Amino acid sequence: MLLCAAGPGVPARAGAPAAEPDSRAIGIQLLEAPVARHDDPRALRYIVDHLPPGSTIKRKISVVNHSAERRRLDLYAAGADVADGKFRFAEGRTANELSGWITLDEGSVTLDPQESARFTATVRVPREASAGERYGVVWASTVPARDTSANVNIVHRVGVRVYLDVGPGGEPPSDFTIGDVVPARDGGGRPSVDVAVHNTGGRALDMGGSATLSDGPGGVRAGPFDVVQGTTLAAGEAGSVRVLFPAELADGPWRIALDLESGKVRRSASGTITFPEPGQAGTRTPLFDRLARSWWLRGGSLAVAAAAIAGVALLVRRLRRRRRAVVGPAVHRGRQVAASSTGSDIRK
Structure with a gap:
């Protein structure tokens, strides 16, 4: 089951929060996520999932033309990896194993200024796929009208990251x-x-x-x-x-x-x-874990309180023992007197 990840509005550039329309750019936005991940901010922004081999998922994506000119947007999947603390995009349309599992129902769309369109990305995991997490990107790219005075033509490209873990059973924990x-x-x-x-x-x-x-x-x-x-x-x-x-x-x-x-x-x-x-x-x-520190402080307070209670209990026990030591002989003597009086009555 899927959940709508975002309503109508300005799609966000991949890897950045939603922004105001940019006259020089295009935008892209993931529109749905699994219901099981409705409270996961990453899954509302990227395609994040765990699938067993042989599974298939579909995700709807929206693209928008923020520019003042009519543009053709090319849609495709390409590879990526994670290393050295960065999510690294492959050059151009360079593929990897995951991008080979992704198909799009549209190869391109042509949009008027401020017009948007939707397409579907389908991820099919082969039955023989090995376990592990893989990375990719679903891209939308466009080349603005060529500037004959410039030697370099700029390509605008935005995308939705894909984090797909493959394996039987439940998803590996994150921590x-x-x-x-x-x-x-x-x-x-x-x-x-x-x-x-x-x-x-x-x-x-x-x-x-x-x-x-x-x-x-x-x-x-x-x-x-x-x-x-x-x-x-x-x-x-x-x-x-x-x-x-x-x-x-x-x-x-x-x-x-x-x-x-x-x-x-x-x-x-x-x-x-x-x-x-x-x-x-x-x-x-x-740095110290704030929760652990809080529990340590609470634990220390409880330990002090427990020690105080134990000390009071020990003092009470000692006082009781002393009292028994003093009262005991007097009680014993009283019983002897009572026994003698009773015996005297019997003899009478």
């Missing part, structure tokens, strides 16, 4: 950890942080999120500031994400709270940083 943070300032004095991230799951991740600064000089708080887009990590790959801050930001120290995400997977961490002089990198600082 990541947050490592150290390195604050820095560039030559112009603009501060930034680079945050280490490790993909510990079985699917590629497109990293996003934000950072918030607090407890700065004078108690100042700043943010949140968005993570710079563009980091994609393959399964098992380690890399980093960057956050840029305003140049006028004080050196600190600051408490930094990071909220990173890829689709439905979200992780948080925090620590303390100080920005260095312009053109310098600061001290590498470990």
Whole structure:
């Protein structure tokens, strides 16, 4: 079952959020996603799925002509891969295994200014396909009217990424950890942080999120500031994400709270940083999982409370023992007197 991923509007360029119409560009947008992934932002933007060998899926895609001239848009699938922290597009129409599984019901469309059209991409996974994640792109490209005064002709190209995992059973889990943070300032004095991230799951991740600064000089708080887009990590790959801050930001120290995400997977961490002089990198600082830290603090409080309760209980037990030690002999003597009196009555 499929879910409409977006209603009417301006289609987004692949790999970028929805934008205002660009008179020089074309746009593309995925229109549907599986109902099971309706709450996954990546699946509403890209074709993200897990399929067993022999399966087939279809996805509707929309393209629009933002320019002021009539244009022909060529539609095709091409290869891609994920390496060195990037989603890398193959040159031109270079194919790979996944793009060979993708067919489009239209090879091209001709659109008037601001006109849009829809087409369907079909992905057929061969029965003999091996397990693993594969990457590709469904492209729309156009060549503007040739400028006879120019030696180079520009090709506008936009696309929808495809992340397809193949294998029996359920989908591999997605997860990541947050490592150290390195604050820095560039030559112009603009501060930034680079945050280490490790993909510990079985699917590629497109990293996003934000950072918030607090407890700065004078108690100042700043943010949140968005993570710079563009980091994609393959399964098992380690890399980093960057956050840029305003140049006028004080050196600190600051408490930094990071909220990173890829689709439905979200992780948080925090620590303390100080920005260095312009053109310098600061001290590498470990970050701590905010949830784990919260549980640690709660656990510490509970441990203190438990220790206090145990101490009170021990004190009560000791007092009771002392009381029994004092009262016991007196009670025993009282019983002896009562027994003697009773015996005397019997003898009478």
